[in-house]
Amino acid sequence: MTEPLLKVRGLKIGATVYPPGEKPHDIEIVHGVDFDVDPGKVLGLIGESGAGKSTIGLASMAYGRGGVTLTGGTVEVNGRDVRKAALRDIRRLRGAEVTYVSQSAAASFNPAKQIMEQVIEAAVGQGKFSKADAQKRAVELFKKLGLPDPETIGNRYPHQVSGGQLQRCMTALALCPEPDLVVFDEPTTALDVTTQIDVLKAIKDAIRDTGVAALYITHDLAVVAQVSDHIMVLRHGEMVEYGTTDQIINAPLEEYTQALVSVRSIRHEEKQPTEPVLRVENITARYKGTHFDVLHNVSVDVSPGQTLAVVGESGSGKSTLARVITGLLPPRDGTITFAGRTLTPDQPARSREDLRELQMIYQMADTAMNPRQTVGTIIGRPLEFYFGLKGAEKQKRIQELLDEIELGTGFQDRYPAELSGGQKQRVCIARALAAKPKLIICDEVTSALDPLVADGILKLLLELQKVEDVAYLFITHDLATVKAIADSIAVMYQGRVQRYGTKSEVLSPPFDDYTDLLLSSVPEMKLGWLEDVIANRKMESAGN
Amino acid sequence: MHPILKLTLQRLGLGVLLLFAASALIFGLTEILPGDAAQAILGQAATPESLANLREEMGLNRPALTRYVEWLGGILTGDLGNALTNKLPIADQIAKRMSATLFLAFWAAIISVPLAILLGLVAVRYQNRWPDKLISGITLASISLPEFMIAYILVFFFAVQLFWAPSFASISPGMSLLEQLHAISLPVAVLTLVVLAHMMRMTRAAILNVMQSAYIETAELKGLTTFTVIYRHAFPNAIAPIVNVVMINLAYLVVGVVVVEVVFAYPGMGQYLVDAVVKRDVPVVLACGVIFAAVYIILNIVADVVSILANPRLRHPK
Structure with missing residues (x-):
């Protein structure tokens, strides 16, 4: 039997935390972990954020990020304990x-x-x-x-x-x-x-x-x-x-x-398109000071109460499309029709009604909220701004919204820093819902979340769609998410819509080469999947 | 055009514009000051008639704009005019004075800039430990004292008590370099103490900022020693802010030496300016002002260009 290269026994890792308004105190992040890595072998460490994966990995180099220290146990590399070295x-x-x-x-x-x-x-x-x-x-x-x-x-x-x-x-x-x-x-x-x-x-x-x-x-x-x-x-x-x-x-x-x-247990019945609430026609756009278009002739529809998923890799123009629709980037050409009205290209000139009915949720819930405002203030703001609600009436509506996003009483007075990643994203959803919008643009809303938490957010979004009859334009690079929640799909590639239709149409063969590449690249929980995919590819990926 | 060349030319163009604006400002300010050269020359003996005659003779009663344009034209052709008081060409005087000031500034810079950066690096290496606190304490104390105060303290100990250095920093062309350096040792020491803290604190702050980056962690995980990590990986990315503050302090060494020159009776630009102000010699004041402005602007352009050059994205575009 070979001697393990890395031998970890009873590893405990601690850190000093400085919570606002409290005395600094020590906490334990890793509570006694044992494992071996034999020479030439690969050990996968898996878990959600906060599980201590990276901390354990760095412990094998006797390194603690930001005040993290190894407090107990042994970490032997080639027979020497690095904790005591x-x-x-x-x-x-x-x-x-x-x-x-x-x-x-x-x-x-x-x-x-x-x-x-x-x-x-x-x-x-x-x-x-x-x-x-x-x-x-x-x-x-x-x-x-x-x-x-x-x-x-x-x-x-x-x-x-x-x-x-x-x-x-x-x-x-x-x-x-x-x-x-x-x-x-x-x-x-x-x-x-x-x-x-x-x-x-x-x-x-x-x-x-x-x-x-x-x-x-x-x-x-x-x-x-x-x-x-x-x-x-x-x-x-x-x-x-x-x-x-x-x-x-x-x-x-x-x-x-x-x-x-077995994550991604969501079942969603695909709906057929109806008279669209948002119609994007022949949009061409470029950023100021550049000399090339980032969107070419993009046309898509979103039906009321349904979800259009816009998928593509980074640089494909997904988020730019969101900026054009919200009016942050006026297009060079093309029109946007929303709820029967033609939208003014630039955002400051839009009516309050247009602003209210078109809301947005962002990838980073952290930076999308004012860290110095409580959850109640954050959700209450659109209630005041759009509906003029005040006092008890506003408090009642805030509570209703908190119930809708499955956060109980007591969350009103919390600050964003006191919430978990998933809870923060829920608050952002409630803030968007407070305006009673017809359409919410969701820009990679689950990308920064752990799979199980993301799953919960997606289920919530689908549930809210049924209750509130709100449409989603769902921007993502994650095809598993798309399969779970979309009614229609637009595949974007290099600023163009490569493939567009209902979910079943887009996901049924024959595929164009790019869609095939994109679909086949989603990792599957199957041994030997990687080799199969590489062997059967029709085109090289764009990121190379 | 290469982006660096473009940005550099932009900076140069802006510098020229700024210099024109500064010249107008200086000229305008001397105009609104009460009294003029005629009054200064005549002093107690001034009667309304003699004043009017002298003004007529010196061309002081023509419109301000005409005189400004004339003066500007002179500067552009290298003619700074003659001093009112002794009728000598200002350019000759300034050449002599400026070389003396630059001599002083040069030696102060040679000592203070490397010292400040080294102290900054050491402070980062021993962050929040006693070497850091000691360095910060001493440099902050030296910047907090007025410079004439530091000057007199140094004079008291090193000139009066110990006889190590002269209290009057007079240099002449006949002296050897070593003798000259000995003569200016105290003013150089004062200037060094005055500019050290600012540069050292900025070096420390800029490097600490960079030390938060992920690539510093990468460097640490390569097994490099802390000091290697600081000078090889952190310092190159902190150059831009450091150069900026170094240049501001170099500018200060040239244009801000008035007090030090007066205390040590050093025949530099500062002395010259103070004398001219006392004698209401407006052309000399104007010439000094414009030269100080030019030094300031040029050094800041240098700082900008170095910052641009320090950015690898601009130096090596995709």
């Missing part, structure tokens, strides 16, 4: 024996330095390779990871390559010093779905070819199923279940794991 010895381990790939390569590369310099820095600095050898090794890794121009891409600056490419450069950075263990922390989460599978494949092949062991952290079970040998499910800093990938995916024992595996 001196900082000098820890520095010798970081970047040499254990390396790290972060979620956002774009933020993790120094913008002022060339990629090559950063990729070889650890390998050279730790004395594992000479500069020339490290560069040669980096170029080999660039080749292996499928980067274009592997000989010269290292001379570029981080802003000169795409997000997917940079994520692969980060993988090269981690593999360059020939580490024993790589910690992958959500390495594909920030990427478009079509780019994700290329990067995933590149990472998987690189792990296989270099024989390195890995901790693969993600909240997406379908993704981790493609790369790992074992999976550990975490929740609230404790292990829920541990097993082989096959067992976790196909025969989960714990209830929580079962919920994760």
Whole structure:
């Protein structure tokens, strides 16, 4: 039997928190976790945000983000306990024996330095390779990871390559010093779905070819199923279940794991289009100071009380379309008809009625609310502004809205900082509903949420649609969401509507090449899915 | 056109415009001051008739706009006019004085800028520990004291008590460089203390700001030492704000030395300006004002251009 490369026993991790208005106190984030990683094996760590996945991953490098410290247990790397090691010895381990790939390569590369310099820095600095050898090794890794121009891409600056490419450069950075263990922390989460599978494949092949062991952290079970040998499910800093990938995916024992595996349990009957509430005709738009159109001749309809899902990857023009409809970006050409009226192109000139009937919910609920206002004030504002409600009448309506979004009494006086991510998004939904709109534009409203929480939000939105008869224009890059809630779908690609129709029409073959790529790229919870997809693709993804 | 060239030319154009605006402002301000050169020259002996005659002779009673245009034309052709009081060409005087001021500013800058940045880096390395607090305490104390106060304290200890340095900073062309440096050691020390805190605090703040970035974590996870992380990864991204504050302080070393020059009786631009103001020698005041404005504007343009150059997105467009 081989000695495990990483042996974690009874790991406890704590942090000091500074809640507003209270004394700083210590809390425990991880409550005693045990696991092993054998040489050359991949362990997937999975769980929702706050489960302690990243914290555990970084603990293997004896690193605590923002005041986080390892408070108990042992973390042995190659037989040495890093929790008790001196900082000098820890520095010798970081970047040499254990390396790290972060979620956002774009933020993790120094913008002022060339990629090559950063990729070889650890390998050279730790004395594992000479500069020339490290560069040669980096170029080999660039080749292996499928980067274009592997000989010269290292001379570029981080802003000169795409997000997917940079994520692969980060993988090269981690593999360059020939580490024993790589910690992958959500390495594909920030990427478009079509780019994700290329990067995933590149990472998987690189792990296989270099024989390195890995901790693969993600909240997406379908993704981790493609790369790992074992999976550990975490929740609230404790292990829920541990097993082989096959067992976790196909025969989960714990209830929580079962919920994760079978997420997206929403059933939604598709409705047929009727006389549209919003009609977007031949919209062409460009941003000020640029010389190219970001939308070309876009035409879509939204029927009352129904959902139009607009899907596409980043840069396809989805959010720009929302900006045009809300009047934030007046189009160069085309008309928008809403509830029988032609909308003025720019927002300040619109009537209060137009403003009221067209509401918006954003991706980041955090930044869409004033942190210094209570939930009651936030929801009450549209009630005053549009309906002139005051006093007891307003309070009653606020309570009704809070009941509708399934938050009880007592939430009125809370501040956004005191709410969870899902609760914040619910408050934003209530604020939009308060105006009694005919149409709500939902811009990636579930993208920042954990799958189970997102599921709850989608169910709520569908429920509200039935009660309030409100239409949604639902912008998303997540096809699973689309399948769950849409009545019609518009697939956008490079500023054009590529495919448009009712959900069943759009999702039935024959597909055009782009829709095929998009649909096939959604990770499925099936072993060997990744290889099948790559083998059967008709076109390269755009993010490369 | 390359974006850097375009932005640089824009800055230069704006600088020229700004200089014209500054010249008009300076001219306008000297116009509304009570009294004029004729009054200053005649002093007690002024009668209405003699004043009128002298004004006529000196061309002071022509419209302000005419005199402004004439004066501006002179500056553009390199002629700063003659001083009213001694009739000597102002340009010759200023050349001499300016080189003395620049000499002082140069040595103050050579010492203070690297020292401030180094102290800033050390303060970040030992953030909130005693070295940081000590550096911040001393530099803040030195900026809080008026500069003449610091000057007299230094004179008292180093000139009066210890005889290490002269209290009068007089330099002459015949002196060797070492002798000259010895002569100006106290004013250089005062200027260094005055500008140090501002630059050091900005260096510290700018680098601490960058230290929050994800790429600093990446660097730490490469096993680099804290100081390597700071100078290799944080400093290059903090250059723009640091250069800005360095340039403002360099400008101060040239245009703000009035007090220090007067205290140490140093024959620089500051002394010259003060003398001219006392004697109501308006052409000299105007010339000094415009030169100070030009120094200020040029150094700020340099700061802007360096900030632009420090941005990799502008230096290496896609």
